[in-house]
Amino acid sequence: MTAVDDKPSAVAAPRFGLRPSLLIPLAAVAFAAAVGLALIAVIGVPVADAIAAFVDGTIGSPYALAASLNRACVFALVGFGFVLANRANLTNVGGEGQIAVGGIAATAVALYGHVAGLPLGLAFILPTLAAVIAGALWGGIAAVLKVRSGTNEVISTLLLSFIGVWLLYWCVQSPALLRKPMTSSATLPESLEIPDAAKLPLLTGDYGFPVHLGLPLTLILAVVVGVILARTLFGVRLRAVGLNPVAAYRAGISTTRTIVVALSAAGALGGLAGALMLLGEQYTLKDGFSSGYGFDGLVAGLLSRGSIPGVIAASLLFGFLRSGGINMEMTAAVPTALVVVIQGLIVITLAGAALFIEKWERR
Amino acid sequence: MRSASLANVVDVAAAPLLSLSEVTKRFGGFTALSEVSLDLRPGEVHCILGENGAGKSTLCNVIFGVYQPDGGAMTYRGAPYQPSGPADALAQGIAMVHQHFSLVGDMTVVDNVLLGRGRGVLNRKECARQLARLGEDYGLPLDPFAKIDDLSVGERQRVEIVKCLIRDPQLFVLDEPTAVLLPDEIASLLAVCRRVAASGRAVVLVTHKLAEIKEVADRVTVLRGGRTVVTSDAPTRDIDMLVRAMIHGDVAELDGAAASTLGLGNVEPVGRQPPRSKVEALQIDGLTVRDRQGVTRLDNFTLTVDRGEIVGVAGVEGNGQSELAAVLAGMVTPTSGRYYLGETDLTGRSPKEITAAGVGIVSEDRHAVGCVLGMSLAENIYLNRLDEFTRFGFLNRTALQREATTLMQRFDVRARGPGAPFSSLSGGNQQKAVLAREITLPNLSCLVASQPTRGLDVGAVAAVYGHIRDACSRGIAVLLVSSELDELLSVADRIVVLYRGRIMGTCAADVSRKAEIGAMMAGQAQ
Structure with missing residues (x-):
């Protein structure tokens, strides 16, 4: 009989100069961009023109830069909401509808809430709050459906998105709701422009660089959401419910309350994104208001893999892509479809890269 | 105690049916089997003894072709044996009954036996006849047309065994088959093992209960930490030595309750006072x-x-x-x-x-x-009392880790630290942590x-x-x-x-x- 030491042999972890978790996403974006440029060359648009148009549309002018940043804020807010709910293993795909109901609520309060004369910025704060509440309710419906009858939140938030978008369409079509008074048959189906006092203040006060209050607000919320997830009891409860709802319930954590709060918070952030779009940039509510931003924000949240800085990075990427893409279409005649293709390529390569990193780290 | 008449006289000199030579199996950085050598002879019941995590199931799965070894070699009937998978092992005459049953509850015994065996039109009658014959030969009575859902656990296990025997295997591997059985059913299972061995086949029986070894084993191999510690040709004589080899300690030091889980001889009631208060x-x-x-x-x-x-x-x-x-x-x-x-x-x-x-x-x-595997030990050990570490909604992680460390020491929970992922703890340490949480309310x-x-x-x-x-x-x-x-x-x-x-x-x-x-x-x- 021999004495045996049973120590499993330790395997040394591989070391890198540059962290692959940073290097690989950059390589993925570069790869997707290269494929995109190749496609542009194939359809006969001079590549140099396309690149020039892209740069022009993103950072070429203060206006372009501001537009990109404002877009990124919208994506980031929806993305934060996605990440927050996803901690509890909830997948909120309802950003689009939450933006829409946020936009409706903000418009209604800004136009008909007698806010124009209010002091202390209440003229834009009240519509913003209305949008937040509307978004929270929209997310909350999905939560209640899930808690009461086990309805999968992916289905319910998605379907609620369609309802939100068509609700908005109804609001701007019906004079009894938010449509501006019909003075002629040429009156567009859109709301009146909101009063100046209800518009979000621009940081510089200069319409040549129209970055509004939404940017600092988004950054503050980034910190707030990050702190909630990492340092609060609620953050731990979200994780516990997400990882093992049965054990969490046994340990005295109210799973139903956690789910309702998480989905409502995600909806509130979506509603806030709608408020920023309406009060900060568009000023009138029109059909197609949400313009797919809810889904872009969802993708930003997905790509971030649960990290708030990741959401910010992905949102900036998409913000600039959208702006640059629009300009490529307008000045270099690159079809929008191609821009969407490139965006899709980036998502797929990034997601693939994430999988690759995971395998690498597990080796 | 095993009666002498049950014991098989195994020809020690007989060529081994299957021999493993320095077989090693790794999972990532963890070595589950380390240079395990073992001979299985025709006509013997060979018990594999070891604690949880000693590598017993891994060993069975390597023999049955579920896992391919990372090192070493196996020889089966004198030729190199490298099964590509369970199907290959079965085709070569090696069968295994797994710890967990793999039966379709809604189907009859015959249909379950025919699953994966039948070709074209199923001949249920012929199969039922075969089952009846096997039942007689080995003492495994079964109603071939009963639905699995209507059978007791012991009967279901008989179906699993019959599923294997109908293939006429030369080597029969049973991975912890007695864990779910009644005392009577255990006895009859062990008798089946003896009969199978008596027909010249080799039986591998995995267990962590010594009583079963005394009852049925011709030879015993003890695994600890993935290595073969010792093989005994006379298990009943060597029983104390086998226990020591298994747990790497002295039998005398064993806690009474712990010893009883091994089936170690007499169960000694631990001299406890009768309850003092009838409240x-x-x-x-x-x-x-x-x-x-x-x-x-x-x-x-x-x-x-x-x-x-x-x-x-x-x-x-x-x-x-x-x-x-x-x-x-x-x-x-x-x-x-x-x-x-x-x-x-x-x-x-x-x-x-x-x-x-x-x-x-x-x-x-x-x-x-009982726990959230993806969270830390500290979070799990205070999962139901996290609000005690909270002020204004913020979790005081420093205090949480400090208190968790105290509990870890008191309950001897071994881990890298209070921040270690709960999933990185061994089962025993996880259980001690759960117990610590509940018992310190x-x-x-x-x-x-x-x-x-x-x-x-x-x-x-x-x-x-x-x-x-x-x-x-x-x-x-x-x-x-x-x-x-x-x-x-x-x-x-x-x-x-x-x-x-x-x-x-x-x-x-x-x-x-x-x-x-x-x-x-x-x-x-x-």
């Missing part, structure tokens, strides 16, 4: 649970547990224990009946309220109910522990029972649910036996009444 702590009054199909899972269960008393709930798994524990934990609302702690009615209360009332719960399914007055030692090694078993006894001596009422009768006999004061959701009987935890309790577990009223 009812836990009172269960006519609890009945019906499931969604309307089947009665727990039927009019009535029991009181006094302060400082340990009451064991015995029974084969699936006879209502899970439902009882789930009701007491607040996870299931009973169909009828009530449950009181002292004067407080806890029937249908939420887990949170039950914890607050002072009932600690150790769930039978640790991973599903500030106002604990009752502890309900279900299968608290399942899957633990001997050291951890001793620690768990040490803590439970300690709680009991502080006047805590303990309800202990276990399917290990020997364990209950050595730890509990009183035993109630559950059968099909009903209490078959109650008696003092007295070793001399083991046969009587065993009969009640099988449904015979005494």
Whole structure:
């Protein structure tokens, strides 16, 4: 009989100069961009023109830069909401509808809430709050459906998105709701422009660089959401419910309350994104208001893999892509479809890269 | 004790049927098997003995072709043996009964046997004839046209065995087959092993119970930490040495309860004082649970547990224990009946309220109910009391880690630190952490522990029972649910036996009444 030491042999972890978790996403974006440029060359648009148009549309002018940043804020807010709910293993795909109901609520309060004369910025704060509440309710419906009858939140938030978008369409079509008074048959189906006092203040006060209050607000919320997830009891409860709802319930954590709060918070952030779009940039509510931003924000949240800085990075990427893409279409005649293709390529390569990193780290 | 007549005289010089030479198997950085060498001879029952995590199942799976070894070689009937998978192993005459059954509940015995064997049109009659013959040869009576769902656990296992035997294997591997069986069923399974071996085949029987080894083994190989420690040709003679080899310690130092889980000879009731106070702590009054199909899972269960008393709930798994524990934990609302702690009615209360009332719960399914694997040890060890570390919503992680470290020391939970992921802990340490959480509730007055030692090694078993006894001596009422009768006999004061959701009987935890309790577990009223 021999004495045996049973120590499993330790395997040394591989070391890198540059962290692959940073290097690989950059390589993925570069790869997707290269494929995109190749496609542009194939359809006969001079590549140099396309690149020039892209740069022009993103950072070429203060206006372009501001537009990109404002877009990124919208994506980031929806993305934060996605990440927050996803901690509890909830997948909120309802950003689009939450933006829409946020936009409706903000418009209604800004136009008909007698806010124009209010002091202390209440003229834009009240519509913003209305949008937040509307978004929270929209997310909350999905939560209640899930808690009461086990309805999968992916289905319910998605379907609620369609309802939100068509609700908005109804609001701007019906004079009894938010449509501006019909003075002629040429009156567009859109709301009146909101009063100046209800518009979000621009940081510089200069319409040549129209970055509004939404940017600092988004950054503050980034910190707030990050702190909630990492340092609060609620953050731990979200994780516990997400990882093992049965054990969490046994340990005295109210799973139903956690789910309702998480989905409502995600909806509130979506509603806030709608408020920023309406009060900060568009000023009138029109059909197609949400313009797919809810889904872009969802993708930003997905790509971030649960990290708030990741959401910010992905949102900036998409913000600039959208702006640059629009300009490529307008000045270099690159079809929008191609821009969407490139965006899709980036998502797929990034997601693939994430999988690759995971395998690498597990080796 | 094995009677001499059962013993097979194995020709030591016979060429081995299967031999393993320095077989190594790694999973990532973890070496599950390290240079294991082993000979399996025709006509022998070869037991593989070892604690949980010693590599027994891995060894079986390597032989059966589920895993390909990373090093070493196997020789089968004199030729190199490198099975590409279970199908290949089966084709070459090696069959295995897994720890968990793989039967289709809604199908008949014959159809289950024909699954994966039948070609074209199924010949059920022929198969039934074969089954009948096998049943006669090996003492495995089965109704070929019974539905699996209607069979008892022991009968289901017979189906698994017959599924293997019908292929006429030369080598027959059974991975911990006795864990779910009644005492009677265990005895008949061991007899089947003997008959299979007597027909010139080799049987590999994996177990961690010494009683089975004494009963049936021709040779025993002990695994510890993935290595072969020793092989004995005379297991009954070497039994003490085998235990030492398995647990790397001395038999004399073994805790009585821990020793009983190994089936080590006589169960010594641990000299406990009878409960000092006859004060009812836990009172269960006519609890009945019906499931969604309307089947009665727990039927009019009535029991009181006094302060400082340990009451064991015995029974084969699936006879209502899970439902009882789930009701007491607040996870299931009973169909009828009530449950009181002292004067407080806890029937249908939420887990949170039950914890607050002072009932600690150790769930039978640790991973599903007892812990959150993806969270840290510190978070898990205070999962139900995290709000004590919270100010204005913010979690004070420094204090949490500090308190968790204290508990880790008190309960000997071994981990890299309080921040280590719970999933990185061994099963024993996970269980000690769960126990620490439940047993240190500030106002604990009752502890309900279900299968608290399942899957633990001997050291951890001793620690768990040490803590439970300690709680009991502080006047805590303990309800202990276990399917290990020997364990209950050595730890509990009183035993109630559950059968099909009903209490078959109650008696003092007295070793001399083991046969009587065993009969009640099988449904015979005494």
